[in-house]
Amino acid sequence: MIDVAFPPVTRPAPRRFPKASAVLELLKPITWFPPMWAFMCGVVSSGAPLRTRWPLLVAGMVLAGPAICATSQAVNDWFDRHVDAINEPDRPIPSGRVPGRWGLWIAMLWTALSLLLAWSLGAWVFCAAGLGMALAWAYSAPPLRLKQNGWWGPASVAICYEGLTWFTGAAVMNQTFPDGRVVALATLYSAGAIGIMILNDFKAIEGDRQMGILSVPVDLGAENAAWLACVIMAAPQAIVVALLLSWGQTAQGLAVSVSLIAQCLLMVRLLRAPRQLAPWYNGTGVSLYVLGMLVSGFALGALHGVAQ
Secondary structure, X not given: OOOOOOOOOOOOOOOOOOOHHHHHHHHOHHHOHHHHHHHHHHHHHXXXXXXXXXXXXXXXXXXXXXXXXXXXXXXXXXXXXXXXXXXXXXXXXXXXXXXXXXXXXXXXXXXXXXXXXXXXXXXXXXXXXXXXXHHHHHHHOXXXXXXXXXXXXXXXXXXXXXXXXXXXXXXXXXXOOOOHHHHHHHHHHHXXXXXXXXXXXXXXXXXXXXXXXXXXXXXXXXXXXXXXXXXXXXXXXXXXXXXXHHOOOHHHHHHHHHHHHHHHHHHHHHOOOHHHHHHHHHHHHHHHHHHHHHHHHHHHHHHHHHHO
């Protein structure tokens, strides 16, 4: 028998530093759009002239998306790395493309840079950004880890992605605390977004049940959770319509009411098979929801323009 000597197997050395492409994937640019959209709603609601304040607009857009939202994604991936190693091993941290504790260091660095940028944009912007950062860490990091609670988790995301970013857009442009009407609409749309977050949890019902995460669909069942999400989304918009009409913004109020009626018709279909149709509604009804946000923002901007 002839012995055959095989060359030793060489394994690539583990990475010491993350690739730039892996860092960008960790920060998830695709998730930056919703808060940047809400920020723009705040910008137009301020009534401030964009031509002379475009540097503030650009800086605020960076704050809403590539800074704060990106930070929240890095924080979430770091504290979910053990679960991702089982369910999604190709993600940057479990795959080793962001090695060691680089995921945590990036999250901490992005937090500091985000707060520094917010500070440069004014005290009220810094306060809003600080609250957003606190909620981002509380959502993912122990001991609070709000994402494990089906009620606190969606609420914290809705506040960060809608209400705080709308508030920030108005505060950035006018360099002061927004007036009560801006705060009212930002709060209402933020409340309605909780329903969107509940629908978003439908895609993970089985995984959440196995991991012991008591999301609203797991806690109440798919049908009851869908009904609740629809009510939560629709009720604040009805109040928005009433407010816009009371402020003399008839055309915009009617436009939002048409959007709401269309959403309700889509909700009827959603409720027939919520587990199957939740992704479909997120692409249709939610689009109408955010368009209504922009219309409402322009209505406030018109009011502020008249006042100026």
